[in-house]
Amino acid sequence: MIYPIVAFGDPVLKTRAKDIPADFPADELKQIVHDMYDTMYHAHGVGLAAPQVAKGIRLFVIDSEPMIDNEDEETGEPLPDAEKGVKRAFINPQMVLETGEEWGFEEGCLSIPGVREMVYRHETIVLRYEDENRQPHEETFSGMTARVIQHEYDHLEGVLFTDKISGFKKQLIKGKLTRISKGDVNADYRMRFAGQGRR
Numbered sequence: 001m002i003y004p005i006v007a008f009g010d011p012v013l014k015t016r017a018k019d020i021p022a023d024f025p026a027d028e029l030k031q032i033v034h035d036m037y038d039t040m041y042h043a044h045g046v047g048l049a050a051p052q053v054a055k056g057i058r059l060f061v062i063d064s065e066p067m068i069d070n071e072d073e074e075t076g077e078p079l080p081d082a083e084k085g086v087k088r089a090f091i092n093p094q095m096v097l098e099t100g101e102e103w104g105f106e107e108g109c110l111s112i113p114g115v116r117e118m119v120y121r122h123e124t125i126v127l128r129y130e131d132e133n134r135q136p137h138e139e140t141f142s143g144m145t146a147r148v149i150q151h152e153y154d155h156l157e158g159v160l161f162t163d164k165i166s167g168f169k170k171q172l173i174k175g176k177l178t179r180i181s182k183g184d185v186n187a188d189y190r191m192r193f194a195g196q197g198r199r
Helices: 026-042 143-156 167-181
Strands: 047-049 059-063 087-099 103-107 117-121 124-130 136-142 191-193
Touching: 026 047, 026 059, 026 087, 047 143, 059 143, 087 143, 103 143, 117 143, 124 143, 136 143
Parallel strands: none
Antiparallel strands: 047 059, 059 087, 087 124, 103 117, 124 136
């Protein structure tokens, strides 16, 4: 099932998501994870958090492979220390540590189509989480994968990438954000707008 993606302006995007209890039905959770992957790929995304599909639970999925350039630009040969993409579901994640120099990258979001802004994030993170089989992990991620995880983790905290830009930049995109919240947007995937249902 492909979910409609919640657009900027819906309160679910600004609300901290709740932990998924240990007794949550395993089959139902696996189905949600499966459907979130389908939704993410359908919208050509590299990450999707449960609040973006109107579910206020601490879950996100990523596939960072499309964001990573593992080849030498001149020769086309694989880089020796190339970062590997990660495809994974993260359940009840907890950020343990963010380290390294902050670096900028122009981010976008499926809930805010057509808007991209420079966001600075830490190079390396340590994350504690459960996989879709509810097995616990604590793992270190870096580079682009760490960025994708930080972006999706923010969604679970009720934080959008537009919250991380300067007041001046926010003023510049205010009109765009207002139009998105009202459903005046071009996206090649179904969206759901606050107070308007889906489209």
